[in-house]
Amino acid sequence: MKLTRFLILTILLVSMLFHANVSAQDYTQWHLPEGTKARLGKGKITGDIQYSPDGSLLAVPSAVGVWVYDAETHQEINLLVGHTDQISAIAFSPSGRILASGSRDGTIWLWNPHTGEHTATLRGHTRLGVTSLAFAPQSGILASGSLDKTVRLWSTTTGNYITTLHKHTGTVTAVAFSPDGQMLASAGGHKDNTVRLWSVKDNFRIATTTLTGHEYSVKSVAFSPDGQTLASGSGDNTVRLWNPHTGEHKGTLTAHTNDVSSVAFSPDGQTLASAGSDETVRLWDPATETLKTTFIGHTGWEASVAFSPDGRTLASSGDDQMIQFWDYTTFQHTSTITGHTFPINEIAFAPDGQIFASVDDGKAIHLWAADTGHLQDTLKGHGGRVFSVAFSPDGATLASGGGWGDNAIRLWDVHTGHPKAPITSHKYGVESIMFSPDGSTLASGSWDSTARLWDAGTGEHKATLRTGANVYTVAFSPDSRTLASGDQRNTIRLWDVVDGGYRDLIGHTRPIESVAFSPDGRTLASGSRDSTIRLWDTQTGQFYLVLTEHTSWIKSVVFFPDGDTLASGSLDDTIRLWDTQTGQLQTTLTGHSAGVNTLALSRNGGTLASGSDDGTILLWEFTPVEPKIKADVNGDGIVNIQDLVLVASHFGETGLSLGDVNGDGVVNILDLTLVASHFGDN
Numbered sequence: 222m223k224l225t226r227f228l229i230l231t232i233l234l235v236s237m238l239f240h241a242n243v244s245a246q247d248y249t250q251w252h253l254p255e256g257t258k259a260r261l262g263k264g265k266i267t268g269d270i271q272y273s274p275d276g277s278l279l280a281v282p283s284a285v286g287v288w289v290y291d292a293e294t295h296q297e298i299n300l301l302v303g304h305t306d307q308i309s310a311i312a313f314s315p316s317g318r319i320l321a322s323g324s325r326d327g328t329i330w331l332w333n334p335h336t337g338e339h340t341a342t343l344r345g346h347t348r349l350g351v352t353s354l355a356f357a358p359q360s361g362i363l364a365s366g367s368l369d370k371t372v373r374l375w376s377t378t379t380g381n382y383i384t385t386l387h388k389h390t391g392t393v394t395a396v397a398f399s400p401d402g403q404m405l406a407s408a409g410g411h412k413d414n415t416v417r418l419w420s421v422k423d424n425f426r427i428a429t430t431t432l433t434g435h436e437y438s439v440k441s442v443a444f445s446p447d448g449q450t451l452a453s454g455s456g457d458n459t460v461r462l463w464n465p466h467t468g469e470h471k472g473t474l475t476a477h478t479n480d481v482s483s484v485a486f487s488p489d490g491q492t493l494a495s496a497g498s499d500e501t502v503r504l505w506d507p508a509t510e511t512l513k514t515t516f517i518g519h520t521g522w523e524a525s526v527a528f529s530p531d532g533r534t535l536a537s538s539g540d541d542q543m544i545q546f547w548d549y550t551t552f553q554h555t556s557t558i559t560g561h562t563f564p565i566n567e568i569a570f571a572p573d574g575q576i577f578a579s580v581d582d583g584k585a586i587h588l589w590a591a592d593t594g595h596l597q598d599t600l601k602g603h604g605g606r607v608f609s610v611a612f613s614p615d616g617a618t619l620a621s622g623g624g625w626g627d628n629a630i631r632l633w634d635v636h637t638g639h640p641k642a643p644i645t646s647h648k649y650g651v652e653s654i655m656f657s658p659d660g661s662t663l664a665s666g667s668w669d670s671t672a673r674l675w676d677a678g679t680g681e682h683k684a685t686l687r688t689g690a691n692v693y694t695v696a697f698s699p700d701s702r703t704l705a706s707g708d709q710r711n712t713i714r715l716w717d718v719v720d721g722g723y724r725d726l727i728g729h730t731r732p733i734e735s736v737a738f739s740p741d742g743r744t745l746a747s748g749s750r751d752s753t754i755r756l757w758d759t760q761t762g763q764f765y766l767v768l769t770e771h772t773s774w775i776k777s778v779v780f781f782p783d784g785d786t787l788a789s790g791s792l793d794d795t796i797r798l799w800d801t802q803t804g805q806l807q808t809t810l811t812g813h814s815a816g817v818n819t820l821a822l823s824r825n826g827g828t829l830a831s832g833s834d835d836g837t838i839l840l841w842e843f844t845p846v847e848p849k850i851k852a853d854v855n856g857d858g859i860v861n862i863q864d865l866v867l868v869a870s871h872f873g874e875t876g877l878s879l880g881d882v883n884g885d886g887v888v889n890i891l892d893l894t895l896v897a898s899h900f901g902d903n
Contacts, residue, residue: 251300279544282322301332309323452486580607600640662674
């Protein structure tokens with residue numbers, strides 16, 4: 222008896238330890254790209270969510286890979302990665318032993334969803350990408366729809382290609398098998414607007430019936446469990462019900478006020494769920510064609526719905542990057558999975574490097590611990606997307622700029638998280654924002670064709686700099702005397718902050734997305750939609766290097782503290798590091814599955830944060846770089862009494878300051894000593 226009890230206790234202890242280890246796993250460390258120390262965010266949701274046939278798993282396609290959750294606890298179990306582009310479709314086999322994922326890279330991967338093992342790759346669709354997947358109930362056939370206007374059939378037992386169905390005249394947006402496996406439905410997208418039915422009797426080679434009536438793209442199709450009804454959701458805001466055997470139109474459900482992106486039948490067939498771009502999930506009685514209830518909770522355009530196999534739960538996902546769970550018999554919301562994330566628009570490090578801020582297509586600002594990547598705080602107040610963010614040099618104030626539907630600059634107390642009075646003079650979105658290094662001025666660039674200067678302490682308007690074109694980026698020189706702006710007319714303008722005078726730098730052939738001054742202020746880097754980076758001599762206004770390795774828009778450029786290395790982020794999904802003296806490409810960092818919108822460096826250059834359209838932030842590790850000693854503070858080519866006086870005029874300042882010669886974050890006697898030690902140097 223004692224031995225039995227001992228064994229039981231041992232087993233329980235091992236079990237508890239095992240579960241503790243599983244639950245303690247930090248998914249931010251899963252499948253990290255080489256050179257990174259953390260991934261923040263699970264990536265944006267990129268397709269329809271799916272339950273496994275036994276209801277134990279929930280799979281979610283994302284820009285990072287396929288996330289597999291425990292359907293009951295909502296704990297992350299696995300992340301399936303390997304595609305070279307974002308996941309666009311997933312499907313479980315009837316046995317649940319295979320999970321298929323389709324990607325924008327044109328391939329389909331087959332996985333063991335329980336172990337995460339990749340078992341096969343199916344190739345045949347073009348690089349336009351796979352949009353939808355469906356397994357036949359019994360025959361071991363997988364159907365895939367694609368942007369290449371075709372449906373392909375595959376054997377899941379051999380992995381072999383079977384045939385291609387060619388009748389659609391537009392993209393194929395959805396596929397679904399009938400419950401008996403005798404029929405395949407495929408939905409046509411833009412300029413097609415049809416549902417086509419294919420019969421197993423003809424080896425699915427001939428479209429036996431074409432269902433017409435939708436005015437716009439058909440986005441989703443689903444068979445009822447008894448196979449007697451086919452539902453289709455469309456961009457014309459309707460759900461249509463059809464008899465799939467005769468092609469007869471049975472009814473139209475019309476409560477949605479925008480695109481219907483997803484439809485699904487409950488396991489008993491008595492409820493039809495539809496998700497729309499009107500930010501609602503609606504439940505219908507398909508027999509009477511009446512609306513049962515409407516769930517409100519998601520925001521955004523695209524949404525997905527899936528019933529659990531036991532018929533107890535409806536799961537829905539949306540562009541708000543949340544997965545909601547509903548008891549669809551009582552119409553009650555039960556729980557939410559969070560962690561999936563919006564595209565990242567901008568990142569900024571605090572001067573002390575301890576935290577950084579990120580803003581995205583949501584309405585909030587997120588503050589993160591730079592060393593661990595843990596979320597520290599969330600600041601809410603914007604009424605729309607947030608495009609820009611910047612810390613004051615002393616780290617006490619955070620500024621953020623709103624986009625669509627907001628257009629305001631908001632100031633926040635970093636220590637308390639409390640908002641200050643907003644600045645609302647811009648007519649349109651604030652694309653870029655930056656504090657001057659001396660902390661006196663805040664600059665903003667807007668779609669209203671202006672850059673504006675504000676008193677950083679009071680928010681009082683100081684000046685309006687009119688460019689005649691949308692301003693996408695602004696940056697101050699290290700001495701705070703010059704503001705660079707980049708605009709829609711391919712022009713970089715260097716403004717005198719005091720008198721408002723300017724000179725233009727001409728060379729790019731498309732709009733300017735990013736500008737940044739080197740630490741010594743003698744070089745300006747600019748990134749453009751023409752896929753090039755130019756390095757300009759700020760004294761002469763001439764560019765001396767053109768960097769051309771990127772293959773798409775340059776969205777962000779940032780100098781390392783020593784000024785010898787420049788990092789650039791592009792919509793070609795890469796980050797590149799350049800030697801600023803020779804223009805040579807040093808290395809290319811890959812890890813994001815979509816365009817890189819923003820880069821930010823910690824003060825010592827030890828951490829590079831990159832934010833992407835894939836909804837994630839990657840933290841890259843580098844050896845900290847010591848800033849160069851800039852004893853020639855005024856940049857006139859010689860170290861003399863003028864430099865000493867200039868440092869003295871900034872005495873006591875903290876954060877980014879022209880007088881901080883040694884780069885330790887404060888202007889003090891050490892900076893004066895350094896200048897004195899270089900007296901007479903050229």
